[in-house]
Amino acid sequence: MKMRFSSSIRQLTVLGFLLVVLPLMFALISTVFQVDRLAVKMQKTVRDSAQAVEASRLIIAQALSMERSAEQYGVLRDPILLERYQTQRVQLAEAITRLSALPLEQDLSSQIEKLVQREQALHSQLLQWAEQAGNDAQRLDPELKLAEQIRPIPQAVTQMVTDDSASMTKQIERVQRMLLWQVIALVPLALLLAAVFSVLITRPLRNMGKVIRRLGAGDFTSPVIVSGPQDVRELGEQLDWMRERLAELDQQKLRFLQHMSHELKTPLTAIREGSELLCDEVVGELSDEQKEVTTILRENSLQLQAQVEGLLNFNLALAQDKPAQLKTVDLSVLIPEVITKHQLAMRTRSIQVKTNISPVEIQGEPEQLRTVFDNLLSNAIKYSPDGGVIRVELGAENQQVCLDVIDEGAGINTAERQHIFEPFFQGQQLPKGPVKGSGLGLAIAQRYARLHNGKIMALETQQGAHLRACLPQQQSADGNDKRK
Template identity: 50%
Template sequence: MLRADTTTLLSTPMKFSSTISQLTLLGFILAMLPLVGAIIHTYWQVDKLAGTMHSMVSDSTEASEAGRMIQSKLISAERSAGQYLVLSEKELFDRYKDQRIQLIQAIQHLRSLNLSEEIGNRLEQLQTSEQVLYDKLQHIEEASPEQVQQLTHNIRLLANIAQPLPLEVSYAITNRRQVLDQNVTDIQRLLLWQVLALVPLAMLLGIVISILLNRPMKRLKNAIHRLGDGELTTPVVVSGPQDIHDLGQRLDWLRQRLAELDEQKLTFLQHVSHELKTPLTGIREGTELLLDGVTGKLRGEQAEVVEIIRDSSLQLQAQVEALLGFNSALLQKSPSRNERLRIDLLLDDVIEQHQLAARSRQIDMLAQIEIAVTRGDREQLRVLSGTILSNAIKFSPLGGTIHIKLRQMRQKVIIDIIDAGPGVHGEDQKQIFEPFFQGRNTPKSHVKGTGLGLAIASRYARLHHGQVLLQQSKKGAHFRIILPAEEINRADKRTRETAKLEKQV
């Protein structure tokens, strides 16, 4: 049946609609998109800045050249125009026209650079004044002396108009350079803001993807821990990427199979324990009858054999009862009873019950018992504390000392039991609460137990919402029992004082 279910499950086709690799790839793409966008935007800004710089350098060179050309041609044109006014020779006028054409070309080229509105107005004024001069020079033969004198004044006016031009060109180029410097600063600031914005964004995306991946992985991890702790009642439900979801389904299938096997094991233990208990009872009763001489007096050797049989049957019966107790503890989901208990008085009784065993090994039990109250099953808590104390006596050397301390603090009842024995071997510490586990430091002279005592004690502690812990200790074993605490009232304090007086009496 189990094998058929396994084959069916493993043959089921898996769906990878949203796997871890796909989610990781999506996260990588989402994280890279802003970076790629920033790189493209940066490249565009740098390319634009490079174009602006190239244009500015080119315009600056052309503007300086055009300014020098205007000054040079204007001087030549003035000279030719002045000579023409004096000599009235046609060759001088033709030379002026050629120089004028070059001057106008230089003016138009400089205007096309659009350096500034002020330069544009000055060039327009210069070109208009030169056009007026040229028109009047074409009719110089008809001009009166006053008009010739006015033309001379117009020639000087051209020089006055053009005189500030080089300085204005230089100032315009400087302004453009400052604008370019400001653009560079703006781009640097923009890139810095991009970095400051993109780094948190990439981190945020990384955190989101990490959460999306870690949350189902954490659920998966918790489910595995629950299975490892033997918690088989809680279904394994893991959402997230498809492959993790599928793994969660397989873990739940494993949980169900383990629960079935656990139930079969418990049924088997219960059945075998009951089947063994009946014939063992018959063997023990039969040996008692033989030792009582019901069938006749036994000789010395016969009596020895019968005593061995009786002791062995008692030992085996104790182990069977331990199996039954362990089986009963596993089947329980909560304590059989839930009464308010004075754990200090209960611990006093447990210590008193083990005094004889401790004295037989010359072991001192030093107890520091304070008032402590909890809720639960009295017998189960008696077995819990008694098991830990019995182990302490079992593992302590002859003449050793066991320290017992009970206190209630921070809503917890804490019982510490520390022996002077060899302690728990390092490799055994993680397994000592497992059923049927036998530690390496078990005394050779002692009768080997079932390995169920600590498992039952741990189970009873968990039933009471507590725990049994193995603490670090320089010498011997240090076990700590932790249980939920109840509020201590005045009656509890009076009872504790009465118990102390009775002990002293």
């Protein structure tokens, strides 16, 4: 079941962007929230610690002052000292209230409560002294002294600050772990979403590229079916319409070429026969100049007729979907016959052919197989330098026949390698022989190889051109490779 998209590429891109950004935004917002809350807690902890330290300092100072005032009042019985004690007592109460308002530990709260109780006992003692008649000196009971009671308070406050600091450290570590887990979970999720939407967006475009390359290669038979967003499907429909139009134009071109080939064949035959009669001096003896003209006319008519027949053969090959007849062909016999056919052209240019031919038989259409090798050899002869060597190798392995034709010419440019099997294509390299090709030889050879479920390839070589034809040895009655 194929996935269908009603949205366009732009909508799909925006949706993918939002879904990728969403987890990252969640992580960012969560981080800001956690850091803000942690900052508030840290501020409160620092403020409480500062207040606790300040309040404890005031409590200690006031308690010691109150103790001195009480001792002095007991000796001097001066009412001013008692009033000072009352004022210091109010200040101590305020400091204790501020400290008690903070989140204190149990030990510190207990110490503050004991201090309050001892101060109340001390205050009662002073009031008793004030009610007694006389000015006799009184000594303060050691159990009512405040110094012994306030001694543990600084240590308790310090321990409270230390504990708060340790608690904040644990909270910071907890937030760090939580943020780390968010990154570990959300970043891969964002990357996964990005990868998914990247595939959803680029896969239809890659398929579109394959379709365009297929159309560029001349395959107009397969319908264009492109899935994906709506605008891509609409573009696929337009490409399919263009494919149908190109197929119609291609058929019109083939019909035109076939018609023109047949129309040209009849007058060319008459011209060739007339030139043959003139060369044979049937109509009378010719002068040397006239013989030269008739020879030129005869050779060019033969060349033009060969090109027209090649065009006819190419049209016939395009109309076929399998070989017309299958026979067992001995390539070790057929190839020397083709080489012998070209001996005159090779002898004229001092070109040698070195062969390494293994006994190989193949099922196929004899004339088409002959044309495949004939065109490969003709191409090698045309581009070989004078005095060059052409190597022909034939072998079979795993029910696959490979025929290699290697020349010592200028070779095939990398840019032209993928075009040499296209009809009427002629590269920048000019042939060495006097006859210029029509650009159909390799196209016909490739078409015949395809009809036999094979192919011809241009291989890399340091010097010259290396063409290899690979064909299966066995063919079924419907023209398919029996190895399948």
